Amino acid sequence: xxxxxxxxxxxxxxxxxVEASQLRFFARATGENNPIxxxxxxxRAAGHAALPAPPTFLFCLASLAPEAxxxxxxxxxxxxxxxxxxxxxxxxxxxxxxxxxxxxxxxxDIYDKRGGALDFIVQDTEATNQNGQSVGLTxxxxxVRNG
Amino acid sequence: MATITYHAVDVxxxxxxxxxxxxxxxxxxxxxxASGDHNPIHVDIDFARKAGMPDVFAHGMLSMAYLAQLLTxxxxxxxxxxxGVRFIAITPVHAKVLCTGRVVEKFEADGERRVRLAIxxxxxxxxxxxxxxxxxxxx
Numbered sequence: 503x504x505x506x507x508x509x510x511x512x513x514x515x516x517x518x519x520v521e522a523s524q525l526r527f528f529a530r531a532t533g534e535n536n537p538i539x540x541x542x543x544x545x546r547a548a549g550h551a552a553l554p555a556p557p558t559f560l561f562c563l564a565s566l567a568p569e570a571x572x573x574x575x576x577x578x579x580x581x582x583x584x585x586x587x588x589x590x591x592x593x594x595x596x597x598x599x600x601x602x603x604x605x606x607x608x609x610x611d612i613y614d615k616r617g618g619a620l621d622f623i624v625q626d627t628e629a630t631n632q633n634g635q636s637v638g639l640t641x642x643x644x645x646v647r648n649g
Numbered sequence: 650m651a652t653i654t655y656h657a658v659d660v661x662x663x664x665x666x667x668x669x670x671x672x673x674x675x676x677x678x679x680x681x682x683a684s685g686d687h688n689p690i691h692v693d694i695d696f697a698r699k700a701g702m703p704d705v706f707a708h709g710m711l712s713m714a715y716l717a718q719l720l721t722x723x724x725x726x727x728x729x730x731x732x733g734v735r736f737i738a739i740t741p742v743h744a745k746v747l748c749t750g751r752v753v754e755k756f757e758a759d760g761e762r763r764v765r766l767a768i769x770x771x772x773x774x775x776x777x778x779x780x781x782x783x784x785x786x787x788x
Contacts, residue, residue, distance in 0.1 A: 524683070531679035532714040533670050536721060548725075557717035557729055561710055565685030581688050582700030586709040590733025590781075596726070641733070 504577050504612050504621045504646070511573065512608040518567035522599035525553045528562065555597040560638050561589065563603050564627055573609065577623070579646055587622060588643035594636035602632040610641075621646040653724055655755065655762040655787040664750035664766070667719040668773075671745050672707045680711050707740035712748075712770045712779050719748040719768065724785055730763065734770075734781030744772035750783070761786045 522542070529540040537544035538554065545553050555563075574581065597603060611624040623644040629637045670676070674692070681692050686708055689696040697705045713734055720729055740746065747770065754765040763786050770779035 527679075528683040528714075531676065531683035532711065532718070533676075534718065536718070554726060556714065557720065557726060557732070558710055558714045561713075562684045562686070565687075580700075582690055582696065584688070584690075585739075586736050588733065588735045589710065589713060590731070591729075592731040593729060 503614060503618055504579070504623065506612050508573070508577055508609050509612050510609065512606060513569040513571055513573065515604050515606045516567045516569065517602055517604045518563050520555055520559075520563070520597055520599050520601045520603060522553050524566070525555060525559070525599055528556065528559060532556075550596070550598060552599040555599075557591060557593075558589075560591060560597065560603075560629055560640055561642070563597075563629070564605055564607065564640065567605060569607060573607075573625075574644075579623075579644075583647045585645040585647065586642070587645040588641070590641045592639045594638050595631060597629075597631070597637050601637075603637060604630050619648055621648060653787060655764070658752055658755065658764060658787065660752050660755060662752045664719060664723045667715060667722055667748040669712075669715045669746040669748075671743055672711065672740065674705070674742060676711075677705060677707060677742065680708055684708065684710060686710065705742055707742065707744070709736040709740070709779070712736075712740055712746050715746045716748045716768055716770055716779060716781075719750055720766075720783055720785070723750070724787070728786045730784040730786055732768070732781065732783035734768070734779045736778065737780055738776050738778045740770075740772060740776070740778050741774075744774060744776075746778070747771045747773060753782070763787065 538548045607627045625642045750766045750768045766783045
């Protein structure tokens with residue numbers, strides 16, 4: 503069973519630059535066929551100042567700027583036993599190439615099911631841009647298979 | 650993209666479905682690098698087997714990215730207010746992901762007209778992999 507004393511732990515804010523090259527790489531990896539996500543001219547024609555980050559890219563920014571503390575390791579979680587249980591997004595200002603996003607992640611809950619066979623870790627991340635505007639909130643539920 | 654308006658949308662209406670290309674091992678390697686999710690279980694079969702899995706499997710977030718394409722193929726991204734999914738089954742390598750959506754509610758909130766969509770992902774092998782909903786603002 504995971505240590506419940508980690509509930510409420512908030513990581514140090516971390517910042518990550520949104521790079522056009524990374525957005526194009528993401529578009530290629532996901533088979534994106536809408537040119538506003540990989541062609542600057544198409545993005546501008548659609549009213550964007552630069553390439554926009556697609557809806558799930560906020561989650562990737564959190565991965566691209568991992569927490570200095572590595573909370574999963576401190577919790578003793580084996581990455582071979584981890585599954586993604588749930589993911590949600592709430593959006594604020596749009597995120598575009600050239601932005602710098604600051605992320606703060608909090609462990610909101612830890613609980614278990616099936617008599618401890620599965621542990622659940624709920625992480626909430628708040629994201630703001632270089633102007634201090636909220637760009638979104640994400641909630642991640644990680645499932646750990648025990649035994 | 651034709652503009653979707655609140656008045657033209659009915660509860661029960663379905664979105665144009667979206668199908669991914671097959672998730673090859675190459676796609677998984679690309680997604681590993683592009684997403685920053687470097688968990689080896691998605692790209693290293695030796696690691697996956699040691700963890701008790703028969704093979705590598707796709708990132709749940711890759712299927713969620715395909716569901717995002719379902720949404721952004723219907724409305725501009727700025728109209729997505731909130732959305733979420735539960736990952737209910739693993740997506741095996743080589744699967745294609747079929748994304749579907751249906752309008753389940755029309756309502757007004759925060760001074761704008763919105764719809765709630767039920768969204769789902771299935772593999773071409775018939776496995777139901779993701780289930781969730783999305784709140785979309787419509788003009």
